[in-house]
Amino acid sequence: MAAYPLRVTGGTRRFGPRGRQFTVFEDLDLTVEDREIFVLLGPSGCGKSTLLRVIAGLDDLDAGEVEVAPGKHGRDVGIVFQQPLLLPWLNVRDNVALGLRYRANRGAQEAGLIEETMAEFGLGDLAGAYPDELSGGQAQRVSLARTVVTRPRVILLDEPFGALDPLTRKTLQQWLLGIQQSLGLTVVMVTHDVQEALLLGDRVALMSQSPGRISRTWTLPTGERGRQLQLRDEVLRAYAEVASGAVAKPSGRSAGALNEVASSTL
Numbered sequence: 689m690a691a692y693p694l695r696v697t698g699g700t701r702r703f704g705p706r707g708r709q710f711t712v713f714e715d716l717d718l719t720v721e722d723r724e725i726f727v728l729l730g731p732s733g734c735g736k737s738t739l740l741r742v743i744a745g746l747d748d749l750d751a752g753e754v755e756v757a758p759g760k761h762g763r764d765v766g767i768v769f770q771q772p773l774l775l776p777w778l779n780v781r782d783n784v785a786l787g788l789r790y791r792a793n794r795g796a797q798e799a800g801l802i803e804e805t806m807a808e809f810g811l812g813d814l815a816g817a818y819p820d821e822l823s824g825g826q827a828q829r830v831s832l833a834r835t836v837v838t839r840p841r842v843i844l845l846d847e848p849f850g851a852l853d854p855l856t857r858k859t860l861q862q863w864l865l866g867i868q869q870s871l872g873l874t875v876v877m878v879t880h881d882v883q884e885a886l887l888l889g890d891r892v893a894l895m896s897q898s899p900g901r902i903s904r905t906w907t908l909p910t911g912e913r914g915r916q917l918q919l920r921d922e923v924l925r926a927y928a929e930v931a932s933g934a935v936a937k938p939s940g941r942s943a944g945a946l947n948e949v950a951s952s953t954l
């Protein structure tokens with residue numbers, strides 16, 4: 689491989705005992721390009737979190753293959769969940785440093801990396817604070833920093849802003865865009881928020897009901913976020929189709945509205 693940081697080919701995952709198995713997703717193909725934000729939408733239960741867990745190596749496919757381009761540390765994927773999952777007995781700095789603790793090649797630059805990442809996430813002033821002293825948005829920034837500190841090849845975000853109020857959510861979306869651009873991160877993000885998907889995504893993919901597949905993919909021209917309302921309607925219509933169990937159209941880039949997106953920037 690090597691051309692892509694992440695590729696899933698013919699991915700199939702089933703749960704349950706043999707004979708009474710439930711197929712979450714089947715024959716799922718997905719390719720994520722270097723330094724892109726790939727956003728995954730889809731009805732509840734279609735298998736988005738399961739797919740992220742498989743990509744992260746926390747679960748295995750029953751059939752098919754996940755290829756992750758090796759980084760400095762080998763299989764190089766970081767994952768952030770909806771809840772920050774910080775260790776309450778460690779302060780902010782030590783929670784961020786935890787991300788590096790399990791890396792094989794911790795080195796002299798470790799302290800530098802931690803300070804650098806704390807600064808990137810605006811956490812310098814909170815270094816000594818404990819999780820119960822943080823707001824939800826601050827805690828989620830620590831969680832993101834703990835993952836980014838390892839500089840993984842691919843970062844997986846599972847509804848990372850889902851538990852935040854709209855204002856904090858908006859602030860963290862801007863943070864994510866800034867950090868993604870400054871560090872050149874490759875991101876796969878799950879969200880239920882179509883507006884968020886269109887705001888952050890370079891590509892937006894819609895997964896169909898179980899057994900899930902990538903039903904449609906929209907490409908947003910680099911640096912352009914125009915005609916969002918029209919797009920939102922198109923995505924919502926397709927979403928309603930897959931949510932109602934209607935037959936999914938084959939995966940592919942929409943030749944429609946997205947390719948004509950007017951050049952206006954955020």
Ligand SMILES: Nc1ncnc2c1ncn2[C@@H]1O[C@H](COP(=O)(O)OP(=O)(O)OP(=O)(O)O)[C@@H](O)[C@H]1O
Nearest residue numbers: 703704712730731732733734735736737738739898
């Ligand atoms: N470990 C497991 N054992 C058995 N079934 C599971 C397991 N993990 C997930 N499932 C089932 O697989 C299906 C997909 O779950 P998953 O959490 O991936 O959905 P999702 O798309 O992330 O949903 P949501 O949008 O609500 O987060 C669900 O029916 C769920 O109950």
Ligand SMILES: [Mg+2]
Nearest residue numbers: 736737738846
């Ligand atoms: Mg989920």
